Amino acid sequence: MLDISFAFIALLLVTGLIAGVINTLAGGGSNLTLPALMMMGLPADVANATNRVGVFLQCLVGVRDFDRHGKLDTGGVAAILWPTLMGGLAGGLCASLLPNVLLKPLLLGTMVGMSLIILLRPATVMPGPDEHPKSASGNTSAWWALMLAGFYGGFVQAGVGFILIAALAGVLRYDLVRANALKMLCTAAFTAVALAVFIWNGQVEWVPGLILAAGTMTGAKLGVRLALKVSQRALKWFLFVMTLCASAAALFW
Template identity: 65%
Template sequence: MFELTPFFIALLLVTGFAAGIINVLAGGGSNLTLPALMVMGLPADMANATNRVGVMLQSLVGLRGFNKSGRLERTDMLPILLPTLLGGAVGAGIASFLPNSLLKPLLLGMMISLSVLMIVKPKTVFPGPDEQPQRIRDRPWAAFGLFLTGIYGGFVQAGVGFLLLAALAGGLRYDLVRANALKLLCAGSFTAVALVVFIIDGLVAWVPGLILGVGTMVGAQIGVRLALNISQTALKWFLLCMTLAASAAAIWL
């Protein structure tokens, strides 16, 4: 069982704060918070479930910030959410009975593939400055991509932000600020679905989860301010760097 000492409380707050910033701007913050939860003594399945508390709270804070700034795109919100939520429910169900040993190869394969795509064919992921967002009805294959992303996110939170950005910026051509806002909407929504499943299965450790959530909420506030005030080019480089870092983490952790 986990041990909650002052050191571990500080560790959860600091890693949660960093993850909140990283997850709002790109993704991969769970590569910090999942090891922190496991260092406390939580088994991998409980750490995976407990981590969702911080992700949920960070998503709510980030969404509020983007919405207040007028950067949360509402025109295609429901068609984007539906396949993502369905996939999240499927993924959370899969996580309840599949072995934890599958988490690392899934994360590693996804992160390396996306890193290569960003370097070799960046226009596939990053829309041009004059491109207009596309709607799901005009690109129905994007709905399937969001469904697959939801499955992955329901199964394991780590790295799902990168896949959501690939689907929203690459598939539907949203600029990175609006894509990040929609990413938080999708991640928060299927995280809520996954949390229900994990709570029913008794896998959520609430005290460390809420402590982690305090850190992620503060980090998310900072992340929104950064996203609104830095250039698209800076966001692209940050996203690429975080994808490479997450790939390295998937190899070594």
Template identity: 60%
Template structure:
């Protein structure tokens, strides 16, 4: 695959913008995946390639929020275990799944999340003053976090919205805390 100056500029500018969007709110993959596919990459290759940038963006955001004292890490281990287990299972499933199911899964998830946010916003936006729960005290959070991890391992694009629903829905994190 030949990369022209136009394609290089497209990738750099889209990656930069997506990094900002992912750090602040999530959803930057909605820019980078189409950019990679416009360059001629098949959906499954673009999806896998996109994950490299997402990992780096996540690590940069984590370090930045931690450096500025904006990251409460008291339940990080509890959140990470089911999410990583789900992610590993999702990545393994993606390696063997037919390429044709990625697009419908992504579209179905995005539409489902949009409907949840529109029709049942209390699921992802607990009332002000709601005390967040710990994973160890909320067994149902394992299912939500594991499912978010599975989806992230399988497709990745839009996983922030699924993870937001798991954190706000089961652990009752407010939107600011859930996005950190």
């Protein structure tokens, strides 16, 4: 029996708001929302599925607002979306079928790895001022990076923003603002695929999912405003701090 008390509604709205900001600027917001959903009594797999409602709607808001400010690069977007969609479908199917015990080690390993990359090789997510974005079309490295990001996002979701930024800023060399805009578009795409799988399997609890979404959508709007105001350097350090927080959260998941 779900606890839909006022306290839990407030918890979902607040954690959703914070997660929406974090997910728009970096990633890892699901490390807040997943525990909040599980505190309501949802099993890990149902919480993982229900969380996608907020993620999907948050991404739609973020994509719209980035596009309004001219920060969404739509040229060649099909070459970026196809591998993420394929990966998201495979990841969603695996999440529905494989045991929950695989979620924590995958999340922890990914977050620790990203933290080390950002600390030791910051140029990976910080293209130089004179660099121009590369096309994803015919780019094998980008294809595999986006495919793996989609799979990870479809499977566990938490922290997928970091993986997408590594692919978009690291491999394709987008600046962090445009990488975040494309990240949200990719996340919306593969989350829609994964969410369809979860809905088909009856794993989504709509009431907490939509309450959470109200918070994440508001957070996404705030996150876009911040992304447009802060410097690339500030975004890089925020990204690093969030990967450390995500790593710590994974230890106690």
